[in-house]
Amino acid sequence: MGGEAPELSEQERAGKAFPVSWDQFHRDCRALTWRLNEVGPFHAVIAITRGGLVPAAIVARELGVRVIDTVCIASYDHTKQGDLQVLKGISEAAMKLGGGTGKGLLIVDDLVDTGKTGKLVREMLPDAHFATVYAKPKGRPLVDTFITEVSQDTWIFFPWDTALSYHPPLRDGAA
Ligand SMILES: O=P(O)(O)OC[C@H]1O[C@H](OP(=O)(O)OP(=O)(O)O)[C@H](O)[C@@H]1O
Ligand SMILES: O=c1[nH]c(=O)c2nc[nH]c2[nH]1
Ligand SMILES: [Mg+2]
Numbered sequence: 085m086g087g088e089a090p091e092l093s094e095q096e097r098a099g100k101a102f103p104v105s106w107d108q109f110h111r112d113c114r115a116l117t118w119r120l121n122e123v124g125p126f127h128a129v130i131a132i133t134r135g136g137l138v139p140a141a142i143v144a145r146e147l148g149v150r151v152i153d154t155v156c157i158a159s160y161d162h163t164k165q166g167d168l169q170v171l172k173g174i175s176e177a178a179m180k181l182g183g184g185t186g187k188g189l190l191i192v193d194d195l196v197d198t199g200k201t202g203k204l205v206r207e208m209l210p211d212a213h214f215a216t217v218y219a220k221p222k223g224r225p226l227v228d229t230f231i232t233e234v235s236q237d238t239w240i241f242f243p244w245d246t247a248l249s250y251h252p253p254l255r256d257g258a259a
Contacts, residue, residue, distance in 0.1 A: 100238040109243055112217050113142040116231050120215055121147065123229065126190040127181040130155055130174060130212065132205055135194035138244065139217050143192055153178035155191075155208065157201050165197075168204055186212030195240055196223025196230075 104112075120126075120143065128151035131140030137154070144152055156172035159165050182189040186209025195218040196202045202214060202223055216223075218240055219230040234240060 100235065101241060102234050102238045103241040103246060104243060106243040109138070109217070110142065112231050113139045114146060116215060116217055116229065117143050117146040119229050119231075120190065120213075123213055124190070125188075126213070127151065127188045128153060128178050128190070130178060130186075130189055130191045130205075130209065132157055132191065132193040132201060135242065136192045139194055140192040143190070143215070147190075149190070151178070151181065155205055157204065159201060165200070168200055170204070174208055182209060182212060185210055189213070190215060192216070194218065194242060196220065196227050199223030199226045202226040 116139070124147060126147065126149055129140050129144045129147075129149050131137050131152060131154050133154050133156045140152060144150070153175050154172060155170070155174050157168055157170055159168045178189065189209055189212040191205055191209060191212050191214045193202065193205075193214075193216045196216050197220050199222055202216070203226055206212075206214060206226060213228050214226065215229040216227050217231050219227050219233050220236045220238070221233070222236055224230070224233060
């Protein structure tokens, strides 16, 4: 008997699902921009890839920012977080625009969860403004501006990771 219990993924631990449609995501990004418009102007947007690319494009479009750079970080293998890997750092040109500390730069990501990714980027650009569309409680203190908070035990499903599929009715045999 015995044997080790299988390690649960973030999603299995999370349990609750929060699916987000393209329409909802676009609206939430626009709402984020309304808040950011009070804080800017910004010299450039720094998208944390890959999840930050879509909100960064929408926010930059609304704010009229044309300089967009990326910091490429990977940590989740599907729903399980491993070590953070910086695959590409911030470009020299963007660093220069932020005076070396990120002043006047806007970092954008889709969400903060544990806050590990956000913390790493904040260390690279301590004076930048950090915005995410969604925030979970553990990562929330790292973010300057966000739109919706979801509980730590919720998994957010983004429209680029999902597809429409059949859902059986609640009552057995009702199909
Ligand atoms: O606050 P944390 O616990 O660090 O998690 C948040 C990060 O995790 C996801 O990225 P992921 O590493 O899965 O890569 P992706 O953006 O390429 O999907 C998400 O887009 C955030 O960047
Ligand atoms: O699609 C995702 N949904 C989440 O809730 C999450 N947390 C970390 N990384 C995540 N990716
Ligand atoms: Mg990401």
